[in-house]
Amino acid sequence: MTRRERLLATLRGEPVDRPPVSFYEVGGFKVEPGHPDPYNIYNAPDWQPLLRLAEEHTDLLRMLSPVRTRSIDPTGSATSSAWGDFFHEKTTEADGVRITRTTLTIAGRILTQTTKRERNLDTVWTTEHLLKSEDDARAYLQIPDEVFAETIDVAPLLAEEAALGDKGLVMVDTEDPLCASAALFSTEDYSVLALTAPGLFHRLLEKAAGRIQARTEQVSRQFPGRLWRIYGPEYASEPYLPPRLFEEYVVRYTGPMVRAIQAHGGFARIHSHGRLKNILDLIAGMGADALDPIEPPPQGDLTLREVRKRHGQQLVLFGNLEISDLELLPPDQFEEKVKRALAEGTAGTGRGFVLQPSASPYGRTISARTMTNYETIIRLIEAW
Numbered sequence: 001m002t003r004r005e006r007l008l009a010t011l012r013g014e015p016v017d018r019p020p021v022s023f024y025e026v027g028g029f030k031v032e033p034g035h036p037d038p039y040n041i042y043n044a045p046d047w048q049p050l051l052r053l054a055e056e057h058t059d060l061l062r063m064l065s066p067v068r069t070r071s072i073d074p075t076g077s078a079t080s081s082a083w084g085d086f087f088h089e090k091t092t093e094a095d096g097v098r099i100t101r102t103t104l105t106i107a108g109r110i111l112t113q114t115t116k117r118e119r120n121l122d123t124v125w126t127t128e129h130l131l132k133s134e135d136d137a138r139a140y141l142q143i144p145d146e147v148f149a150e151t152i153d154v155a156p157l158l159a160e161e162a163a164l165g166d167k168g169l170v171m172v173d174t175e176d177p178l179c180a181s182a183a184l185f186s187t188e189d190y191s192v193l194a195l196t197a198p199g200l201f202h203r204l205l206e207k208a209a210g211r212i213q214a215r216t217e218q219v220s221r222q223f224p225g226r227l228w229r230i231y232g233p234e235y236a237s238e239p240y241l242p243p244r245l246f247e248e249y250v251v252r253y254t255g256p257m258v259r260a261i262q263a264h265g266g267f268a269r270i271h272s273h274g275r276l277k278n279i280l281d282l283i284a285g286m287g288a289d290a291l292d293p294i295e296p297p298p299q300g301d302l303t304l305r306e307v308r309k310r311h312g313q314q315l316v317l318f319g320n321l322e323i324s325d326l327e328l329l330p331p332d333q334f335e336e337k338v339k340r341a342l343a344e345g346t347a348g349t350g351r352g353f354v355l356q357p358s359a360s361p362y363g364r365t366i367s368a369r370t371m372t373n374y375e376t377i378i379r380l381i382e383a384w
Helices: 003-012 048-059 134-142 155-167 177-183 187-196 198-222 243-263 282-283 306-312 321-327 329-343 369-383
Strands: 060-066 087-094 097-106 109-118 124-128 169-173 227-231 267-271 290-292 316-321 350-355
Touching: 003 155, 003 169, 003 350, 048 282, 048 369, 060 155, 097 134, 134 198, 134 350, 155 169, 169 177, 169 198, 177 198, 177 243, 187 198, 187 243, 198 243, 198 350, 227 243, 243 267, 243 282, 267 369, 282 306, 306 316, 316 329, 321 329, 321 369, 329 350, 329 369
Parallel strands: 060 169, 169 227, 227 267, 267 290, 290 316, 316 350
Antiparallel strands: 087 097, 097 109, 109 124
16 A cells, blocks of 8 residues: 555555554654754754664654635734734844744723744744633733735645645644633633633633634635544543533534535544543544543543544554654554553554654654664565
8 A cells, every 4th residue: 555545545444454643743744854944953964874773664644724815813914914913023033033023902902912933843832821800801902803814725734635646645634612712811710711711711712713714614614524633622630620621622613624524525623632531532422533642641541442432433543652752652562562552553443543742853863763763663664
């Protein structure tokens, strides 16, 4: 089977020659290893063997979002006068760190957000969140909806799919309304608001859901039959919120996204780190087609075998290797983790299983141990 055929058969619940394997962001992100940008960690010599291993030996799932004129993230670039009437952004750089400060002026209030990006880490840290109180949330709700209006372009998705050919699939990557709303706050402030002011939080969710659902329906119609990854549900998992609020904040708002994707033949994969025991039935109840990353205990609270037994007939399971094990365990111990994941992910009957770590390195250096453990994944999967 080609890598593309193997992935499609797995999503459809059809027989495959071996389980697919993904390195998640490695091979998932479209990177430029030759670009000299000092903030591009992927041009480091350490990364080149790992990038080649992913491109040549994994079943590629390229994570892309459709091009739109404006991100719903307030730190995105302004592309219209309407956006610029409310949001102003300034980026400074010193000592290998980029600081971006965003200011929102609304309802007589000035709200600020600050993010930090270090040169040797491919991640952006939010050091100050835009919304810090219920009053901030009420002010944010007064932003006219047209400020967030988007023009969608799926041409880059089609181009990347053509470039991938038989090496894999494009996976449409999108946040859900919970992610768009919760990320406006610190974890502490979000949790308190979601628990104590559900009416106000639902208003935030509804505001985000309008544009996200419209985008989902348009892209699923123009780019039908593809795999999607929906991230954000973990914001309502334990220990952050009780399962009853997962039903309110995820099922109510993410469920329509799942149905819109499936209405045009697509596959909806739910991304949720951590505990699954008390929300797994709710995820399956939304009609989801797949789930990742199914972290093993102690990071999660269910084994892969338990998840497969409960909902493996419906869900394609992506997992169940922990990134900390991949980076820290001696190769012989990590090999046992891979063997266990393969055994549990394929035990009995089920729709399908994709071997995958829970995340990927985000620093400029890849240790020899980490590289060896990645090679172990490939050696074992190709010997299947």
